[in-house]
Amino acid sequence: MDWKALKKEIEDIAAASVENCPEDILRVFEYEIAPEGCGTGGLMLGPWYEGATASRYLIPYYMYNIVKLTKDLNLSVERIRQHMRLTMTKALGTAELSGMLVLADLTRRTMACVDEMENREEVLELLNALYLYGSSINAWQNYRVKWGLNQAFVIPTGHELVEMGKRAEESYI
Amino acid sequence: MLHFTMRWPGLGLSVACESCGENEEALRIFMDNMPIKTVQGHEMVGGWMLRDRSVVMNQRFFDIPASKLSLETMKDAPVGRISMLFPQGRMTELLVKYDNCDDFRSYVPVAKVAEQDLETLKEAGRLQWRSATRSKEVIAVEFVVEDH
Numbered sequence: 317m318d319w320k321a322l323k324k325e326i327e328d329i330a331a332a333s334v335e336n337c338p339e340d341i342l343r344v345f346e347y348e349i350a351p352e353g354c355g356t357g358g359l360m361l362g363p364w365y366e367g368a369t370a371s372r373y374l375i376p377y378y379m380y381n382i383v384k385l386t387k388d389l390n391l392s393v394e395r396i397r398q399h400m401r402l403t404m405t406k407a408l409g410t411a412e413l414s415g416m417l418v419l420a421d422l423t424r425r426t427m428a429c430v431d432e433m434e435n436r437e438e439v440l441e442l443l444n445a446l447y448l449y450g451s452s453i454n455a456w457q458n459y460r461v462k463w464g465l466n467q468a469f470v471i472p473t474g475h476e477l478v479e480m481g482k483r484a485e486e487s488y489i
Numbered sequence: 490m491l492h493f494t495m496r497w498p499g500l501g502l503s504v505a506c507e508s509c510g511e512n513e514e515a516l517r518i519f520m521d522n523m524p525i526k527t528v529q530g531h532e533m534v535g536g537w538m539l540r541d542r543s544v545v546m547n548q549r550f551f552d553i554p555a556s557k558l559s560l561e562t563m564k565d566a567p568v569g570r571i572s573m574l575f576p577q578g579r580m581t582e583l584l585v586k587y588d589n590c591d592d593f594r595s596y597v598p599v600a601k602v603a604e605q606d607l608e609t610l611k612e613a614g615r616l617q618w619r620s621a622t623r624s625k626e627v628i629a630v631e632f633v634v635e636d637h
Contacts, residue, residue, distance in 0.1 A: 353591025354534055357618065362533025406575050409594035413534055470625065486528060486629045 317429045319438060323445045326422055330449035337456050340371075340416045345460040350415040361465065367414025368457045374407040374423060375450020383447055386440050393436050396443075400427055419453055422446060491516055493523060494635045495571075495585070495602070499628055502613050504606035506571060509598050511559050515576060516599040518553070520634055522546040529630040531614075531621035532584065535563060535592025539585040539617055541630065551576045563592035569607050572596035587614035 329338070343349045350363045382399045385391055404423065412420035426446050433439050472480065491513065496503030508516055519525075525544060532538040553576070561572065563586050574582035574596050584596060587610045602610045620626045 351591075353536070356531070356533050356536055356538075357622070359533070359622075361622075366534045402577075406594075410534065413592065413594060472625075480627065483627050486526065486627065 317425070317432060319429045319433060319442050322422075322425055322429055323442050326426070326442075326445040326449050329418070329422070330445065330452055333449065333452040333456065337460065338418065338453055340418050340453065341456045341460050343417075344415040345457065345462070351413065351417075354413055354415060363414040364461060364465070366410055367416050368461055370407045370410035370414060371416050371419055371450070371457065372454055374404055374411055374419070375447060376454045378403040378407060379443060379447050379450060383440070383443055386436070386443075393430075393434055393439055396436075396439060397430055400430065416453075419450065422449065491520060491600075492634070493520055493600070494633050496631050496633065497529075497613055497628060498631065499626075500613060500616055502609055504610050504613070505603040506600045507603060509570065509601040511561070511598045512573075513599075515551070515553055515558060515573060515597060518546065518549050518551050518576075519573070519581070519599060519632075521549040523632050523634050525632040526629055527583075529617060529628050531617045532590075532592070533621070535594065536590030537586070537588030537614060537618075538563060538590055538592070539587065539614055539630075541583040544581050544583045546576075546579050546581065551578060551581060558597045560595040561598045562595055563590040566590070566596075566598060567601070569602035569604070569610060570598055571600040571602065572598045585610065585614075587611050 337346070344363060344367055348360050350360065355362050382396060382403070385399065386396060404427065408420055408423050411423075423446065426442060429442060430439055433442070491508040493506050494503055495506055525546075527541045527544050530540050530542060532540045555577075561570070563570070563572065563584065566572065566586055568586055568588060570586045572584050572586075574584060576597060585602070587607075617628055620628050
């Protein structure tokens with residue numbers, strides 16, 4: 317796989333997304349289109365919340381941390397690969413299932429490309445390109461997510477929040 | 490055959506579970522950590538599944554490499570399938586399919602709910618969905634080894 321061609325493709329999409337809302341965001345958050353069957357109970361609520369969260373974890377959190385870790389010059393390319401596989405796979409699956417298809421496709425191809433790369437600086441260049449695009453996705457999500465959806469739910473009172481906090485120990489033993 | 494019980498004291502429901510024949514060593518580690526109690530939620534994207542986000546394994550460390558575990562999508566799994574997601578160290582997620590799913594993500598199948606208890610499982614799923622989307626009632630689930 318040609319990492320330079322992939323980097324250029326990501327950078328072009330990232331540059332376009334600075335002023336124009338990315339395709340994923342328009343499809344999922346604006347037009348409410350998700351892959352067939354996606355959304356338990358036929359609700360878009362899940363893809364919105366889970367898709368947004370997974371996308372945010374995928375790049376602005378996991379990839380950010382991997383890029384940050386590479387400041388340690390002793391971190392080998394193999395270690396970078398391990399971190400990518402360990403942290404990003406789960407969020408990638410959820411983002412893809414939620415309809416964030418361009419982001420998922422670019423991430424999958426980046427991971428596959430890194431699997432074949434050995435030059436640490438080149439890997440970092442490629443990861444930085446995806447990181448830039450993912451950050452743009454994050455910003456657009458905040459803009460487009462249907463925040464009013466929260467009004468569909470009962471907002472807990474202070475007393476209820478205290479009671480919920482008391483039951484936190486039930487989360488595991 | 491490895492057996493355990495999944496029960497919801499708050500709902501007065503319980504189902505018998507057994508190995509599905511896949512990843513038995515992973516199931517043994519899970520069972521060695523029982524009794525396990527955790528808050529249960531509901532999958533919001535992939536279909537009709539119960540979902541436990543934080544299953545802590547404090548008694549036996551999960552140390553099977555991911556490459557040694559077989560995988561299955563919930564879309565292809567039979568109703569009643571119990572699967573792990575990203576088991577590692579002292580933590581795993583756990584999912585239980587109780588009706589149709591379109592989830593194409595890969596999970597680690599470990600067990601199944603007994604055939605005769607599938608209707609009880611669906612009832613638990615229905616109540617959990619009501620909690621997730623409307624009542625917000627906290628529903629805890631327990632996994633225990635019992636004589637069957």
